[in-house]
Amino acid sequence: MRQVLAVLMTGLLVCGFSGLAQAQTASKAGSAKSKAPAAKPSAAPAKPAAVPSVGGAEPSLIGQFGTWGAYTATPNGKKVCFALAKPSSSKTNPPNRPRDGAYAFISTRPAEKVSNEVSIMIGYQLKPGSEGTLEIGSARYAMYSQGDGLWIKNAAEEDRMVEALRKGADATVKGVSAKGTESTDVFPLKGLSQALDKLAQECRR
Numbered sequence: 001m002r003q004v005l006a007v008l009m010t011g012l013l014v015c016g017f018s019g020l021a022q023a024q025t026a027s028k029a030g031s032a033k034s035k036a037p038a039a040k041p042s043a044a045p046a047k048p049a050a051v052p053s054v055g056g057a058e059p060s061l062i063g064q065f066g067t068w069g070a071y072t073a074t075p076n077g078k079k080v081c082f083a084l085a086k087p088s089s090s091k092t093n094p095p096n097r098p099r100d101g102a103y104a105f106i107s108t109r110p111a112e113k114v115s116n117e118v119s120i121m122i123g124y125q126l127k128p129g130s131e132g133t134l135e136i137g138s139a140r141y142a143m144y145s146q147g148d149g150l151w152i153k154n155a156a157e158e159d160r161m162v163e164a165l166r167k168g169a170d171a172t173v174k175g176v177s178a179k180g181t182e183s184t185d186v187f188p189l190k191g192l193s194q195a196l197d198k199l200a201q202e203c204r205r
Contacts, residue, residue, distance in 0.1 A: 063198045066191020070198045081199040082107040083192060087185035088170070090123075097181045099123040100148075104171070104187045106162065106196060108203045116162045116196065120150040122185075125178045132175035134161070136168040136189075143173075150175055166193040 100123035126145035143150040
């Protein structure tokens with residue numbers, strides 16, 4: 001199921017957020033012709049109306065908490081709730097290597113009895129069999145790679161990791177691409193706890 005979820009999320013990112021960016025650009029261009037200087041672009045994630053359907057389901061933004069958006073969708077009739085955020089900084093070594101945007105997800109799938117599963121979409125194909133890391137303060141968690149995503153290697157530690165994410169200031173995620181490029185992404189954690197609480201309420205319905 002993790003592979004299916006990765007495909008679903010990757011489709012949302014590649015199609016949805018690129019489409020959103022194009023829509024926002026067009027909207028800003030139109031507004032600039034008729035009004036005074038446009039406002040600075042918001043750092044908030046996409047509004048639900050701008051996110052296209054995923055697996056026939058329309059994701060809905062049910063709350064924005066700091067840098068974290070809380071979303072729901074029902075692909076194939078099965079409800080999925082997830083928190084999503086972009087990193088505040090992204091680096092590669094060697095520097096400036098091309099890659100798609102990175103995103104962090106924490107998803108709940110009631111039909112499968114899965115709660116708060118953490119995954120990181122890195123933005124390029126990861127080296128097969130390689131390990132990444134997720135660090136929160138002094139805590140460090142090994143992550144295994146699959147496609148362009150990272151998941152915790154020891155599932156027994158996931159609840160502990162989610163609690164650390166709730167309480168931490170930021171999380172640093174490191175991975176290695178199939179071509180040997182090293183990436184480092186820093187995700188602010190402000191608002192995550194509230195986003196997860198909102199999703200917990202939503203996914204009980």
